[in-house]
Amino acid sequence: MITIARLTFREMLNKKILQLGLILTVLYLGVLGLGLYYIGKDIPANAEVVRMTLAGELLTAGLFVSGMLVALVTVFSSAGAISSDIESGIMLAIAAKPISRTQVFLGKYAGLGLALVVYSLLVFVATNMIVWRIFHFHSDGFFGAMVLFALQPLVLLAVSLWGSTFLSTLGNGVFMFMLYGVAVIGGMVEYVGVQMSSMALNAASATGAASSLTMIGILTSLLLPVDSMYRLVNYLLLQGGPVPEQLIRFTPFLTITPPSLEMLVYTAGYTLLFIGFGIYKFSRRDL
Known part of the structure; x- marks a missing residue:
């Protein structure tokens, strides 16, 4: 398994999708830094609350895009990890005895997972460093959020490799993008539902709509819990940061009630499953 993981990791480093992803990431971080610089320089020095609140908003928005980049690289690099080797006939040589197919699968998961975790860490740290450099925003929850952010691609990778065992590369890629899109939209729907409930609307129709939206969001998070992890990342960063608590609720990429410990346990079980x-x-x- 270790040999397969090492070879997969090396192959991942040589893939054009990773190189293209790194180029796009650098361009994105450059645009983000330039935009935040012009925003930050117009904020008065004595408007600290405004500065920190805006920093929190922009950080969560930046991490949203960063998470999408990580998801794109994860799907593109793993959609054909197994199916393409089978179609080309390479798998006949790789899966020859005494190497079991379990070792091949776990080796590919470990090799791809290691590369994606490193990439995720770089993107997360770079995004936070840009916000810190311009707005002097820091959070006590940085390290916990960093670990959770780096684990997100491992969840996507588990599902993508599963799909790669019976779907074509194109079919698996389409399937993963649709699943990821449903999870992200579901998270936004849940946010709207929770906000409606928190506004203490008295109308029965409004209360029913809020409950329905929240339930839709919860169900989609069970289909693919990546968006729940992303919102917990933001919650840790903002709760441990200088943003006033009463203003956190208005951050569109955050949930007022963060995912519970049970959700994290579910995510771990989901990945293993x-x-x-x-x-x-x-x-x-x-084969």
Whole structure:
């Protein structure tokens, strides 16, 4: 398994999708830094509350785009990780005895996962450093948020590798993008529902609509819990930062009630379950 992981990691570093992702990431960070610089320089020095609140808003927005970049690189790099090797005939040589298919699957997951975690850490740290440099924004929850952000691609990777065992590269890529899009939109729908509930609307129709929206968001987070992890990342950063608590609720990329410990346990179980599904499906597929 270690040999497969090492070879997969090296292959990942040589993939054009990672190189293209790094180029786009650098361009994105450059645009982000330039935009934040012009925003920050117009804020009066004595308007500290405005500065910190705006920094929190822009940080969560920046991490939203950063998370999308990580998701794009994850899907593009893993959609054909197994299916393309099967279609080209390479898998016949890789999965020859005494190497089991379980070792092949876990090796690919470990190799791709390591590369994606490193990429996620770089993107997260760079985004936070830009906001810190311009707005002097710091958070006590930085390290916890960093770990959670780096673990997001591992969830996507587990599902994508599972899909790669029985779908074509194109089909799996489309499937993953649709699933990720549903999760992100569901998170926004849940935010709207929670906001409506918190506004203490008395109308029965408004209360019912808020409950329905919240339930839709919860169900989509169960389909793919990546968006819940992203919102917990933002919650940790803002709760541990200098943004006034009464203003945090108006951040569109944050949830007022952050995902619970049970949701984190569910996410871990979800990831392990799809790794198991992938191993099972791969072990029974004709090469």
